[in-house]
Amino acid sequence: MSIYAIRIHVFIVVAAIVASCGIGQAFADSPSITAVLSNSEAAVGETIELQIRATGGRTADAPEQIEMDGLEIRRTGTSQHFEMNNFNITSSVVYTYTILPLKAGTFKIPPQTIHIAGKSLTTPELALHVVDSSGSTARSNPGTADQPQRTAAGKLVFAELIVPKKSAFVGEMVPVQIRLGFDPRSRPRLIDGPEIAGQGFTAQKLQQSGERIETIDGRTYTVVSFKTAIAAARAGKFEIGPVKARVQVAVPRKSNSQSKRRSPFDLFDQDDPFSDPFFADPFGQMNERREVEMKSEAISFEVKPLPPKAPAQFSGAVGSFTMTNDVKPTSLQVGDPITVTSTIIGRGNFDRVNAPILEDERGWHKYPPSSKFKQDDDVGISGSKNFETVISPNEKKQAVPPFVFAYFDPAKENYITLRSDAVPVTVEGGNLPPPSVAAASALPNSSTPARALTPAAPVENKPADILYQLTEQGRPRSFTPLYAQPIFWATQIVPLIALLGFCGWKIRQSRIGNRDAQRVAALQNEEVDLLRKLRRADVSPREYYAEASRIVRVKTALASGSRRIDPNSVDIETAATAFELDKETRERLQRLFERSDELQYSGRQNGTETISGENRRDIMDLIENLRA
Amino acid sequence: MRIRNLLVALCSAAICVAAVSSSFAQSDAEFAKANQLYSQGDYKQAIDNYLKLVRTGEWSPALFYDLGNAYFRAKDFGRAVLNYKRALALDRHHPESAANLRIARDETRALEMQPSWLTRHLQFVSLNQCSIAAAAAFWAGIFCIAGLVFARRRSTGAIMLSTLSFAFLAVALFAAYKIDNESKGLGIVTGKDVTARLATADNASTVLVLPAGSEIKILSIRGDWTYAALPNDQRGWIRSKDAESVRL
Numbered sequence: 001m002s003i004y005a006i007r008i009h010v011f012i013v014v015a016a017i018v019a020s021c022g023i024g025q026a027f028a029d030s031p032s033i034t035a036v037l038s039n040s041e042a043a044v045g046e047t048i049e050l051q052i053r054a055t056g057g058r059t060a061d062a063p064e065q066i067e068m069d070g071l072e073i074r075r076t077g078t079s080q081h082f083e084m085n086n087f088n089i090t091s092s093v094v095y096t097y098t099i100l101p102l103k104a105g106t107f108k109i110p111p112q113t114i115h116i117a118g119k120s121l122t123t124p125e126l127a128l129h130v131v132d133s134s135g136s137t138a139r140s141n142p143g144t145a146d147q148p149q150r151t152a153a154g155k156l157v158f159a160e161l162i163v164p165k166k167s168a169f170v171g172e173m174v175p176v177q178i179r180l181g182f183d184p185r186s187r188p189r190l191i192d193g194p195e196i197a198g199q200g201f202t203a204q205k206l207q208q209s210g211e212r213i214e215t216i217d218g219r220t221y222t223v224v225s226f227k228t229a230i231a232a233a234r235a236g237k238f239e240i241g242p243v244k245a246r247v248q249v250a251v252p253r254k255s256n257s258q259s260k261r262r263s264p265f266d267l268f269d270q271d272d273p274f275s276d277p278f279f280a281d282p283f284g285q286m287n288e289r290r291e292v293e294m295k296s297e298a299i300s301f302e303v304k305p306l307p308p309k310a311p312a313q314f315s316g317a318v319g320s321f322t323m324t325n326d327v328k329p330t331s332l333q334v335g336d337p338i339t340v341t342s343t344i345i346g347r348g349n350f351d352r353v354n355a356p357i358l359e360d361e362r363g364w365h366k367y368p369p370s371s372k373f374k375q376d377d378d379v380g381i382s383g384s385k386n387f388e389t390v391i392s393p394n395e396k397k398q399a400v401p402p403f404v405f406a407y408f409d410p411a412k413e414n415y416i417t418l419r420s421d422a423v424p425v426t427v428e429g430g431n432l433p434p435p436s437v438a439a440a441s442a443l444p445n446s447s448t449p450a451r452a453l454t455p456a457a458p459v460e461n462k463p464a465d466i467l468y469q470l471t472e473q474g475r476p477r478s479f480t481p482l483y484a485q486p487i488f489w490a491t492q493i494v495p496l497i498a499l500l501g502f503c504g505w506k507i508r509q510s511r512i513g514n515r516d517a518q519r520v521a522a523l524q525n526e527e528v529d530l531l532r533k534l535r536r537a538d539v540s541p542r543e544y545y546a547e548a549s550r551i552v553r554v555k556t557a558l559a560s561g562s563r564r565i566d567p568n569s570v571d572i573e574t575a576a577t578a579f580e581l582d583k584e585t586r587e588r589l590q591r592l593f594e595r596s597d598e599l600q601y602s603g604r605q606n607g608t609e610t611i612s613g614e615n616r617r618d619i620m621d622l623i624e625n626l627r628a
Numbered sequence: 629m630r631i632r633n634l635l636v637a638l639c640s641a642a643i644c645v646a647a648v649s650s651s652f653a654q655s656d657a658e659f660a661k662a663n664q665l666y667s668q669g670d671y672k673q674a675i676d677n678y679l680k681l682v683r684t685g686e687w688s689p690a691l692f693y694d695l696g697n698a699y700f701r702a703k704d705f706g707r708a709v710l711n712y713k714r715a716l717a718l719d720r721h722h723p724e725s726a727a728n729l730r731i732a733r734d735e736t737r738a739l740e741m742q743p744s745w746l747t748r749h750l751q752f753v754s755l756n757q758c759s760i761a762a763a764a765a766f767w768a769g770i771f772c773i774a775g776l777v778f779a780r781r782r783s784t785g786a787i788m789l790s791t792l793s794f795a796f797l798a799v800a801l802f803a804a805y806k807i808d809n810e811s812k813g814l815g816i817v818t819g820k821d822v823t824a825r826l827a828t829a830d831n832a833s834t835v836l837v838l839p840a841g842s843e844i845k846i847l848s849i850r851g852d853w854t855y856a857a858l859p860n861d862q863r864g865w866i867r868s869k870d871a872e873s874v875r876l
Contacts, residue, residue: 365734367739367740370860370861465731466697466700466701466727467697467724467728469666469667469694469697470694471660471663472690473659473681473686473691476686477687477689477719478687478718479714479718481755482755482756482759483804488763492763495767495770498771499767502771502774506774
């Protein structure tokens, strides 16, 4: 096919399209306009959608916003639609408005005048009924645009509050479970909560207890469970919940392409929002993250008051408990401490479980107990609470009285008083109080609670008196610790000075040692040099004898050791003493010195006289034999 | 000239000695007078006299002990406990103070701070003893190191001794720190049934009711309120006027 032929074909196609458009325009219906609300009912704060469809024109003049008291109506989108029906092409423009109700009431959205294809058309008046947000559940019949998304989002998630019983006593711990279900495809992210709304009860800290996949009504959900426990603070009828949580989920984004494919009133198939092609998009580019509030149903709960006539020891503990006691030591002196370890084990409101009470405190000095709670479950309604109470006998005792703990058992619906056994102890150092009828009635085995006892007659136990006054005032002292007193630090100067003195002395010793070593080394070097010179044949007699006598002096100085004799001051006597010379050697040494002096101070030193080999050997022999 | 200087120095020393002796004599006289008032049953006047001596700064265990006795007789058990504790702070082995402290505490059901495990085992040693031991160990270690530095040969004995000295120093310092920390800030509740509260307000929730003579550890002071560690590992605010520090 030539290029010319191709051009002709293209021209024909374009001409046909233009012609068909023209025909379409020519056969199009006359302009019309419709306006539809996505829902005729809404809650305050819940957005709905208004769509105005202008058919019969490609452009229209719709307002950007519609002013109305109580409603905020803004245009949020415009889309154009073309429909061909039996070669009849119809174009329409859809204007989408988002309506945000600001207050409750019935609103009438006024008619809007739209100019299309040279004509002015008016939309019908629309009625919108807005209820308070609390009444939002009454809404139904999902309509168009935003509402399906909301409905869809509602189906993506659910919240459930599970309370195993409908009635309880004041203070009774009731375990509560919260289940939040999410469609796994919505990629949920919990933003806030969950929290249980309501008044009149206290709730333990929520603990996440698990996460699993469940199929509910044919749908798969990821269900996250939370556990807590609630305890009513007063009697009456309450509503527990609803459980509220805010979650961010991915919902399909409304797009123009969808609008072109579907009716704007049926963007999704109302059952499953994920049937939308958005979910076929592997990269999820068509999603939109939206915050959704999850809300469960509230549950009615009846709280019964605790029965009257609670034991005196009852401190508000409600549940089921057991008690064990341990007493240490069991042999002691009057005034010594005894540690009583009481452990309350069971299930209930441990925050109201107080330390068991000593049934009969007379003659005992009791200190405040310490407590430690170890929980066995997630929410802290089951476990063991350990109390350590220190008591000390003020007088001679035979047993530690029983410790009493009272609680209300909701299962039995009555008060239970736990009483430990009296523990025999040996207390020495005091006198037993005289027995009395009243005291006898308060024996440890008595089953009557301690506070219900008839007050015993005062025991004749003369209190110990303080000791005498001191007449000697003694030397004054200071509260300031020794280390903070100047005298302490001033005293440290003494060892510091001693340390410095020690260091100085050691350094001096070291230096002196070095000087001696240097002197000895210098003398040794000089000796070696002089011996080398003496062995040379070209030395004059004057030099020879002078060096020979110098060697003797140097050797004498070296032999003197610690006496440190100066070589220059060495004479024949010094050398003889240093080397302990015999008479003959001494005479030979004297001759050497005299010859040296003679040559040094007479006028013969400049002659040509030489030293015979025999003399040299004799002198060398003399020098080499000088040993200390 | 030299003789004159010597005479001046001698005169000055004599004057000083005389002044100090006079001061001590006066102090003893005051002390005797207070004791006499006590024996006559005039406890209030005796307390005033003892307090005069306290204000002079010449503190002795006997002074605080006698003052504590006077308060005991005057039924002010909180201050009695406080002064016995002060006597024991000056001399931890003061037997009379320890005995009377026990009696005073029993009278008022005073609560005591639980000493830590370590402090209980350090009862036999005082802070000053620890300080002296630490100083001695420090210098012994330093001298050993100096000897090692200057010695021609490293002596194993010196190395061992220095190591032991520094180990002992560390132990002594730790003990001193623990003892000092335990006694620092120790206070005694002098008011009767003082309420420790969660906040610095008279209507704040109650933490604990402290009988007179109870021990507290003063942590900080804010205005008229003192934040203190209380017996049984609790903390709370009490009015500053209701407690006094043991250390002056």
